[in-house]
Amino acid sequence: ENALAYYGKLELWIGLLALLTPWLLGAVKQIYLLLGGTAVLGNLGSNLLRLILSSIAIGGPVFLMGGTLPAATNALSSAADSHRKSVGWLYGINTLGAFCGGLLGTFVLLETLGTTRTIWLAALINLVVALTAIKFAARTVPLSPTLALETEVISISPSARPNPTHFILIGATLSGFVFLLQELVWYRMLNPILGGSTYTIGL
Numbered sequence: 408e409n410a411l412a413y414y415g416k417l418e419l420w421i422g423l424l425a426l427l428t429p430w431l432l433g434a435v436k437q438i439y440l441l442l443g444g445t446a447v448l449g450n451l452g453s454n455l456l457r458l459i460l461s462s463i464a465i466g467g468p469v470f471l472m473g474g475t476l477p478a479a480t481n482a483l484s485s486a487a488d489s490h491r492k493s494v495g496w497l498y499g500i501n502t503l504g505a506f507c508g509g510l511l512g513t514f515v516l517l518e519t520l521g522t523t524r525t526i527w528l529a530a531l532i533n534l535v536v537a538l539t540a541i542k543f544a545a546r547t548v549p550l551s552p553t554l555a556l557e558t559e560v561i562s563i564s565p566s567a568r569p570n571p572t573h574f575i576l577i578g579a580t581l582s583g584f585v586f587l588l589q590e591l592v593w594y595r596m597l598n599p600i601l602g603g604s605t606y607t608i609g610l
Contacts, residue, residue, distance in 0.1 A: 409482075409544045409547060410478055410479075410481040410482035411478075411479075411482040411540055411541075411543060411544035411547065412540070412541055412544035412545070413478050413481075413482075414475060414478035414479050414482055414540050414544075415536075415537045415538070415539075415540030415541035415544060416537070416541070417471050417474050417475050417478055417537075418475060418533050418534075418536050418537035418540060419533075419534065419537035419538070419541070420467075420468075420471055421468045421471045421472060421475070421530075421533050421537075422530045422531070422532075422533030422534040422537060423530075423534075424467040424468045424471070425468050425526060425529060425530035425533060426526075426527065426530045428464065428465060428468070428526050429522075429523045429526060431463070431464040431465075432464050434464075435460035435461070435463060435464050438460060439453075439456060439457065439460055442456065476497075476498070476501055479497060479501075480494050480497060480498075482544075483497055509609055510609070512525060512529075512609070513605060513606060513608075513609025513610070514606070514609065516528065517605065593610075594607060594608065597610060
């Protein structure tokens with residue numbers, strides 16, 4: 408399947424599931440209250456229940472989001488770009504977009520539109536991106552398996568060594584671990600100053 412079309416389908420499902428988020432959040436809130444919350448389940452039970460219910464409410468879009476950047480990267484990669492500069496630019500622009508989205512959502516959209524309308528706006532943007540990607544994907548002609556194999560073979564020089572896969576996987580794991588650890592530290596540092604608010608999480 409065309410990588411761009413696959414990316415478009417991921418964005419489409421993210422947008423559709425995000426549209427359901429307000430109702431899902433209301434449903435899991437009612438389930439939590441019906442089960443008695445902390446008063447009945449205790450700290451451990453209530454925290455575990457909140458984790459499960461929040462995963463049900465937002466787990467779908469979050470899981471699919473993890474596949475969008477790899478799919479977009481696959482769609483953008485080519486044998487001619489041996490240094491993967493286009494992938495580097497894509498990753499940088501994606502990071503910049505995440506920063507702007509966090510800033511705009513935290514300090515502007517949530518204040519002016521409210522939570523539900525902000526979710527709907529984000530979902531609408533997702534759907535527009537999805538349909539645009541699918542439309543562009545329909546115009547591209549996928550390589551035949553034989554031609555794709557020939558292109559891959561030609562792009563590899565005889566002296567090229569295979570990628571150290573185990574090193575890349577370990578590096579990616581450690582990078583993600585350190586980054587999330589830093590987020591927790593930053594949150595703890597900002598919490599005494601700004602309190603446990605949306606602004607603290609946004610920053």
